[in-house]
Amino acid sequence: MSNPYGGATPPPPPNPYGAPHGYDGGGEPPKTDGVSVASLVLSVLCCTALIGVILGFVGLSRTKGGQRKGRGFAIGGLVVGLLVVLLQIGGGVAIVLIRQSMVSPSDAEVGQCVNVTTSDDNIFLRKKDCSEEHDGEVVYVGKWGDVPTPPATVTTDEEAQKAVCSALVGAKAATFPKDLSWKIAFDEDDADDPAASDPFICYVESDAKLDESLL
Template structure:
């Protein structure tokens, strides 16, 4: 008796795999590492010049479609230039502001000041209308720290009680036309320590500018 299932169909023969044997040349070009590095470096202010250089190299390496990532190289150059220019602008601005700032350890009694947009004292000409005048400059000692920490002591009491305060400035405070302010070079201005530099200055109570100097610089206010 014959097997009805034998010989009814031809043996299965696998056909060619359409996914085998693709030529490597037809694949997508690899990403260029320098181009990616250029984009990453350009986002950092300090590394922006490096990002610009890597970006230029990346543009060259990705020319003619040899590698992918040309967009990253171009973006790295553009962003790097913008960040670099912004960094240079900030340094110039900081330098100008630093040269104009009245630092606590450099202030002198009789120095005229203005207040900038950051609420910091800056140098001003006494011949022009200005916001205030330094009346005392020095450093905290043990007694001044204790006086400043006293909750019952106001700025008027603190500045008005400084040793060696010129009588002209004391009279100005007592007149009620001027209000004292304190600038302190300390990590925590609410809790200064012995040796911290500071200065007191006065402003007009009515908010108007001061014209001229309240007293001549040849005085002996401060320590």
């Protein structure tokens, strides 16, 4: 467009708001922030998610005002990292609660009601309130040396286990329901060749759910 008053056309006025995204139009454009990229990468890894969160906060500061590109990486790293950290905390709490609910010969108590879960050849006993429906109950806790002359097949023969455990429980065993299964359990490391000092438990299990303590 020509100048109606003659002379050269004046340049356009400067933008009062500055160049978009903090870039002033001179020199090289802003580079992508490596810290922000690292934040997203580290956030998706299970062992470095917390570092990713920290770098996400740093990346937000470094990309503020468009001084560096990569703000989206920082935001993504921050969000993903927080989710991964929360999942890790939730998983850790769940593992602790599961472990606290498990019953083993080393920490079992007589009269503890349990639910019984079998996986392959492994048996897991979980604590259960005796007033609620449950599978069975711990009826004896002791050392393997408590058994004077254990049958050679006691670790595999349910009848032998019943004979040993009912003798240890004593007269109270006669009041138990007749359809119970009597079983012996050792800590995993002791199961194949128990020594006299190894802890073990006797527990009974019912096909029908029990809703009260037997002892």
